[in-house]
Amino acid sequence: MADPDLRARALIPAPPAPPATLPDVAILAGQIRLSSRALYGRDIAAYLAFCAGDQGLALEPSSLARWRAFLADQTTQSPNTINRKLAAVKRLLKEAAEQDLIDHERAARFAAISGVQKRALKERLKEHARTLITPAQMRKLCDRPNLETLRGRRDRALLHTLASSGLRVSEAAGLRWGDIVPVEAGYSLQVLGKTDIEPRTALLSLEAYGYITTWLAARPVESNYLFTRFQGRAARPLNTPISTVAAWQIVQEYASACELSHIKPHDFRRYFGTQLTARFGIREAQKALGHKSIATTAQYDLQPLLPGLSEGLY
Numbered sequence: 001m002a003d004p005d006l007r008a009r010a011l012i013p014a015p016p017a018p019p020a021t022l023p024d025v026a027i028l029a030g031q032i033r034l035s036s037r038a039l040y041g042r043d044i045a046a047y048l049a050f051c052a053g054d055q056g057l058a059l060e061p062s063s064l065a066r067w068r069a070f071l072a073d074q075t076t077q078s079p080n081t082i083n084r085k086l087a088a089v090k091r092l093l094k095e096a097a098e099q100d101l102i103d104h105e106r107a108a109r110f111a112a113i114s115g116v117q118k119r120a121l122k123e124r125l126k127e128h129a130r131t132l133i134t135p136a137q138m139r140k141l142c143d144r145p146n147l148e149t150l151r152g153r154r155d156r157a158l159l160h161t162l163a164s165s166g167l168r169v170s171e172a173a174g175l176r177w178g179d180i181v182p183v184e185a186g187y188s189l190q191v192l193g194k195t196d197i198e199p200r201t202a203l204l205s206l207e208a209y210g211y212i213t214t215w216l217a218a219r220p221v222e223s224n225y226l227f228t229r230f231q232g233r234a235a236r237p238l239n240t241p242i243s244t245v246a247a248w249q250i251v252q253e254y255a256s257a258c259e260l261s262h263i264k265p266h267d268f269r270r271y272f273g274t275q276l277t278a279r280f281g282i283r284e285a286q287k288a289l290g291h292k293s294i295a296t297t298a299q300y301d302l303q304p305l306l307p308g309l310s311e312g313l314y
Contacts, residue, residue: 021055022048023096031095043088059102061109064089072116078124083115131262132302133271138163141263144254151235153218155250157211158227158242162251162265164205165189166272166289169251169265170244171202175226180204180212191290200290273300 025041032040050067051058064086071082090110097107118125142159146152162172171191179190181201187209189202212226221228223239229246231238242250248265255263269289276285277297286297 022058023092023099023101025092027095027099027101028092032091040088040092043085044092046085047089059106061106061113064110064113068113068116072121076124079116079118079121080125082121086113086115131264131267131270132274132304133260133263133267135275137258137260137263138268138271141254141258141260144258147214150218150220150237151230153211153215154227155254157208157215158247158250159254159268160208160211161204161226162268163271164208165202166269166276167191167202168269169247173227173242173244173247176224177216177226178224179226180209202290203288270300270302273297274302277301278303 022044025037025044028037028040047064047067048055048058050070051063057063068082068086071077071085075082090113093102093107093110096102097104142156142163145155145159147156158172161167161175162169165172167175167189175189175191181188181190186206187204189204190199191202192199216226219228219237221237221239223241225239225241227242227247229238229240229242230236251263251265251268252261255261273285273289276288277300282294282297282301285300286294289297289300291297
């Protein structure tokens with residue numbers, strides 16, 4: 001007679017064998033934006049390179065811990081960059097478990113790998129990661145492009161748009177004419193940001209709108225996009241939009257010319273948040289920036305605490 005315990009064990013499904021390779025980032029479709037998937041892909045490739053291409057080794061949680069130690073000890077990468085790379089691997093394995101590509105226990109062990117502590121690598125944090133820009137500096141930078149040239153007209157329109165809207169540089173690069181909406185007091189923008197399901201309303205100053213129309217009136221090509229490219233040394237105008245990288249380079253070019261080379265595109269967004277918070281309060285700044293959490297907006301307020309605020313409290 002067959003052993004009943006043996007029969008019972010035979011009915012228990014065997015645990016799934018670990019996959020032979022890391023899952024492809026394509027399994028994250030519908031979970032993160034396409035542009036984020038490209039960044040995830042680069043981070044996963046870097047992790048796999050650390051594992052010398054050994055897929056089995058890459059699927060061991062201890063390998064991620066060793067990669068963390070390697071990045072902290074053998075590179076000069078900032079703690080933010082290191083933690084982003086670790087998070088990409090953990091997010092991929094979490095999704096793989098949800099799709100039954102790996103077992104949940106393995107994914108949980110990856111998730112338990114902590115990131116590096118910022119205070120342990122604080123010397124790697126950029127000196128100007130949170131740059132306070134004065135209105136005079138912003139005015140100098142935005143007015144730097146030469147309006148006598150076609151490219152200068154485009155660049156001045158772009159810089160003023162960034163400064164008066166608080167858009168992310170990727171959002172500004174993809175703006176179309178139809179995104180500008182007339183309102184009672186001027187104009188606003190309809191923008192679909194990186195975390196937006198539906199377009200949100202962003203601000204646009206009358207000055208920025210004026211520079212946009214000046215640029216478009218002079219542009220010799222037709223395009224639905226506001227900020228279009230130039231090609232080659234002859235700067236031949238094209239009807240395709242500038243890339244995020246190109247917009248970044250435009251900001252860097254004029255910032256360097258103004259001896260403000262530490263200013264980066266996202267500093268325009270921080271400047272916008274700082275100024276709106278100071279003038280109209282943090283709630284208005286939150287709405288204008290499109291932040292879901294007011295705690296995020298608070299990080300954009302770089303205005304220093306003014307002496308004397310506590311005088312007369314009692």
